Amino acid sequence: MTLFKSFEVHLFGGSFHLPLPLIVNVIISTGAYFVGLNLIPKMKAMFLAANLSGTDMNKVSKPKIPEAFGVVTGCIFLISLFLFIPVPFVGNFSNGDKEEFPHHKFVEFIAAMLSICCMILLGFADDVLNLRWRDKLYLPTIASLPLLMVYYTNFNSTTIILPKIVQPFVGTSIDIGFLYYVYMGMLAVFCTNAINILAGINGLEVCQSLVIAGSIIVFNLVEILSGHCREAYEFSLYIMLPYAGATLALWKYNRYPSQVFVGDTFNYLSGMTFAVVGILGHFSKTVLLFFIPQIINFIYSVPQLFRFIPCPRHRLPKHDPKSDLLNYSKTQFRVSELNILGKLCYMVFKHARLIRCEESEDGVVTCNNFTIINFAILLTGPIREDRLNRLLIVFQLICSVFAFTIRYPLAHYFYEY
């Protein structure tokens, strides 16, 4: 393995070892950024001509914006990975010893790309063809199959280490077998859809994905510098950096006011990329830690997602053309018409002051839609779209800091190392 071939760099009086593939990867990722920066504006007309466009409802002029640009970012990201794959294996080629070629490492890269490529294809098909809601659930499962296969052949470790607190009762670890694969398959479904439901204002999907990607990159660097399981974290880094490069270019055009929309393609692509590095890098629990806002949003959304409370087709904030501010969007229902779970959710959420509701004389309840975007507006009052986005991203950043706090100092209380 030449994954560890490194260059010594003298900087700030200290010396660091930079692996050669990392340098190449950074160059390719920078390239991906500039290609995206250059390519995206050129493709706007093509997307509009293909009828791939949506109306930006949160603007006074209601402009028509080209949609599904995630596919451009996805292709740039994929091609960057294609160009990068040979690099970590260069040493293995030149020594001419076929037996030593680390096929098991190589297959990880290829399977990671296959899952990501498959997800881009399915996401783009969804954007173009408007697939049904339930397709969104099983498509990521399909795309994660090659990944699970590689996990099975390379590791097949289905043992989870238990927190100290339960160790006296059930031992230090437990082998959950097949359930571990179900967990990993569901991780892919969760990551893709969690980003998809925390969306709807300019730049939010891309921004949150960048924060998550940044957190994973920092986490990987910290782990590599502390010498832990270097190979797995390098693998993750080699995938996350080109992703971050390509996505940063997309953010330039998707940020408020959006010139392009990213489409489901981008959310699928991002979720799958995070799931891929989490699974093959063996830090899926840590990846989930960086998804705290998405998890909160998902739990908060459950009453509407599972239709205990009526859910309108779109739950994005409502734009007020007079003030150009966003207000929370609402749903209406009669408490008497809810099922038992709906009534329970309504009572709990109402008493915990998680929703704001008004009941009219004839018993119709009007309350905000159950997303943290609307909840943020509850707290701030009507707000400008870019400020709302900034607020939610600051929340995402705070959650990432919190995640690192859990991962490092607190984890030692719960787990032994």
Add this chain to the structure above:
Amino acid sequence: MTLFKSFEVHLFGGSFHLPLPLIVNVIISTGAYFVGLNLIPKMKAMFLAANLSGTDMNKVSKPKIPEAFGVVTGCIFLISLFLFIPVPFVGNFSNGDKEEFPHHKFVEFIAAMLSICCMILLGFADDVLNLRWRDKLYLPTIASLPLLMVYYTNFNSTTIILPKIVQPFVGTSIDIGFLYYVYMGMLAVFCTNAINILAGINGLEVCQSLVIAGSIIVFNLVEILSGHCREAYEFSLYIMLPYAGATLALWKYNRYPSQVFVGDTFNYLSGMTFAVVGILGHFSKTVLLFFIPQIINFIYSVPQLFRFIPCPRHRLPKHDPKSDLLNYSKTQFRVSELNILGKLCYMVFKHARLIRCEESEDGVVTCNNFTIINFAILLTGPIREDRLNRLLIVFQLICSVFAFTIRYPLAHYFYEY
């Protein structure tokens, strides 16, 4: 390796050894056929709603037909492969000996799927976004990168065996090194585009692909039964059978009169699949033999493809609404305005009677477009669309028989085994 695990089957008084993965593969391929049969009609409305449609110019009523159904076939094909991958490796899982797992074989399947998936994605993007002509040339090159990587790591044999006739001069074989990779990259470009330019009448792309796929399957079976390089041919068979299953379902709806169009997606997908099995199965020359009609069409098209002779945007036959027959389509030019190569092509083609041209008094030449579809109409006179398709497919079949003749009896004269 359990690729060879087999069942003994007694049939017609003889006994055959059927490998277990082959049985599973046949079942999955049959499933792919029925899923396609069921799914395609259901998705027509979805494609029409997404504005993915084209006008069938060769019908009196000029109906609007949903377009780009290759993506449906492609997804069915991919998912079939996803479900199949674990099967040939089942024995390797259960013995629990990690060291013995044939990662180098496994990576072939994954890389094959990555190339195919990538090609479906790019093909579908092309259908939706109408990419430029030159993109069609470099997209297949990109999609074939993972394949070439795997070829490099698994085989890296760049030696070609020379025909007996030149052996006294340059030896039995020659290592063409890097050029071999250029050849394989170009094979992918050729296979995808060769099918793309022999198209335009109902069912022709799908039918010719089925004949090529059938020829490859027969070739693989013959080689497996004669005990040659079994693994490589089994690999090919495991990919070609689900392809044939999924494509056969598409043909049911794409045959005259077409209910759906296949789009560039299908041509890309098919070309890449043939290139993949040719490259990783080590029989790329034989695959090219099954492309004789496409090669003839390509060579015949060269004057127009390279713009020596003016080339209209579409070269499909011209439909006569009165008789409902197809006539050859035409191009017009002045000989004096052609460049030197154009003049040369014109003179050679005219004297070889490969084109039919009329020269008006003011020097304007009107002649048929340079495709074998138009050439076939030159021979038959105005013809019904389904008959023309049948004629071209019979030609494809004859060429396949000819290919087998070259591959088996004749090859022994030129090559030693």
